[in-house]
Amino acid sequence: MTPDILRAVLAARTAGRAIVLATRLADGFQLILPESDAQQAVLDAAAIALSRDESTAVELGGQAWFMQVYAPPYRLIVVGAVHIAQALVPLAAALGYAVTVVDPRRSFNSPERFPGVVRAGAWPDEAMDELKPDARTAVVTLTHDPKLDDPALDRALRSPAFFIGSLGSRRTHAQRLERLGALGHSPATLARVRGPVGLAIGAVSAAEIALSIVAEVVAVRRGAAIAAR
Amino acid sequence: MTDSEDILGTIAAWLPAEGAVALATVVQTWGSSPRPAGSQMAITRGGRMAGSVSGGCIEGAVADAAQETLRSGIPQTLAFGVTNERAWEVGLACGGQVKVFVERVGEPVAAAP
Structure with a gap:
């Protein structure tokens, strides 16, 4: 995780926005969704995780990803x-x-x-x-x-x-x-x-x-x- | 994160002095496991820890692996549980299985010359 990604996740939380941090487990590549451009399958998986408010592992195109939900507190x-x-x-x-x-x-x-x-x-x-x-x-x-x-x-x-x-x-x-x-x-x-x-x-x-x-x-x-x- | 455990906030606070901090995240669980997917733990070079990825049974092994990722910058996915050889070393007392992703938080490690 780069300092930029860390800052962006913390900024979303401060602003009260729910986001998903998508991580490709093989190499640690990360995207903040739904704000970034990504393949449709990644966007869809993030949307599902957000709607369920549940962090989850998914397999997309033969690759393992983790969708971590960061939502504002209850x-x-x-x-x-x-x-x-x-x-x-x-x-x-x-x-x-x-x-x-x-x-x-x-x-x-x-x-x-x-x-x-x-x-x-x-x-x-x-x-x-x-x-x-x-x-x-x-x-x-x-x-x-x-x-x-x-x-x-x-x-x-x-x-x-x-x-x-x-x-x-x-x-x-x-x-x-x-x-x-x-x-x-x-x-x-x-x-x-x-x-x-x-x-x-x-x-x-x-x-x-x-x-x-x-x-x-x-x-x-x-x-x-x-x-x- | 919907819980009170503000691991990323802790990492942000540690980062200026540490340069890099390892972050371990539970990415998958099977059977009865004490912490759900998304649970996190931060580990520094000096062994400071915050948060948890289990009831305490695998934190030591995760912290060891974290040192390697801190040095290399290469993330790891660790599996713990009864079907894994490591279960005999550091198993989960509850009989569940977990997968833990360990990454380095900080500027990328410079490539070796």
């Missing part, structure tokens, strides 16, 4: 700059998620409580419109306050977010689903909201609850059986 949007969020953010960051904390309450969503973290101080619906959750985004609401959680969940349900979770007891969750249903979401759509969010590991402390939440996000992303609800 995102986690945390709504509610509460105590559990303070435990959740570093855990998710350690797992490679790009985290944004959404909370319009300045005393909660402060740089002192969330040093070095990307924070959004807008009302959750506006913040969500700005953040545009995609299929590589998880959304977790933690405020217990319908004024803040509901607009975020409403927007999340209108997005292809791969994970939507909400903290709160079973009773408050049932009430939450009723309110969201009144906003026009069908029962099938409402079933996307995982509540109370978090795998059942008997979590008690803020850090344990944060662990149960990230564990559920990982389980859903990786298609683990334990994620079934």
